[in-house]
Amino acid sequence: MQIRSLLAGTAMVALLVGCATGPADQTAAPGREATTATYEGTLPCRNCDGIDLSVTLNGEAQGAAEQRNFELEASYRAHPQNPPDENYTGNWEVLQGTEQDPTATVYELTPDGEGQTYYFLRIDPQTLELIDPNLRRFQNSEMLRLKRQ
Numbered sequence: 825m826q827i828r829s830l831l832a833g834t835a836m837v838a839l840l841v842g843c844a845t846g847p848a849d850q851t852a853a854p855g856r857e858a859t860t861a862t863y864e865g866t867l868p869c870r871n872c873d874g875i876d877l878s879v880t881l882n883g884e885a886q887g888a889a890e891q892r893n894f895e896l897e898a899s900y901r902a903h904p905q906n907p908p909d910e911n912y913t914g915n916w917e918v919l920q921g922t923e924q925d926p927t928a929t930v931y932e933l934t935p936d937g938e939g940q941t942y943y944f945l946r947i948d949p950q951t952l953e954l955i956d957p958n959l960r961r962f963q964n965s966e967m968l969r970l971k972r973q
Contacts, residue, residue, distance in 0.1 A: 859884055863944075863952045863970035872903035879944070879952070879970060881931065885918045892916050894933050896942065912934040912939050919943075930959055937965070 831890040860882050869973065876899045883892035898910040914935040920930045938972040943959060944952040949967065954968040955961050962968060 836850075840973065862973045864973055865968075865970035866901070867950070867954065868964070868967050869900065869903070873901035873903075875900055877970060879942075883914055883916075887913065887927075896935070897935065914939070919959070922955070924961070924962075930955065 841921065843921045847952040860880060860938075862878060863877045864876070866876050867887075869875050874967055878897045881892070882894065884894075890914055894914060894916045895910075896910075896912040900909075902950040912933075914933060916934070917932045919930040920926075920928070922930060931944045931946065931952065933942040933944070935941070941954050941957065943955045943957060945955045945959075947953050950972040952970045952972075953961065953965055954970075
């Protein structure tokens with residue numbers, strides 16, 4: 825809940841994850857390769873030292889939608905109100921194209937139950953960048969990047 829408000833507010837002032845190459849986890853049925861990719865980074869925060877964000881994408885972009893799921897964990901650094909860590913799970917989809925780049929790959933992460941939908945632009949196989957719900961990049965986009973672990 826806190827991260828939704830913080831990211832939305834941060835996006836308003838422009839302060840403001842999954843198919844990566846190579847398998848990381850072999851848990852699928854025989855003959856089917858599963859992929860797990862974890863991306864981490866620290867996002868800017870108006871009221872704290874940053875938001876440590878971890879996004880794990882499970883499944884394949886070309887696989888069945890019900891087999892693509894994610895886990896998102898957010899932790900606030902030195903926040904004056906000391907909010908608890910936030911954890912979301914849900915499913916992710918692959919969207920094609922943005923206004924600036926019709927060939928871009930965007931991951932749409934939709935949490936189960938309550939929570940906002942997150943959008944990540946795939947910069948390269950090792951990097952995701954948080955973008956706005958209109959699939960536009962923020963001015964300080966380099967500060968919104970997560971690196972594959």
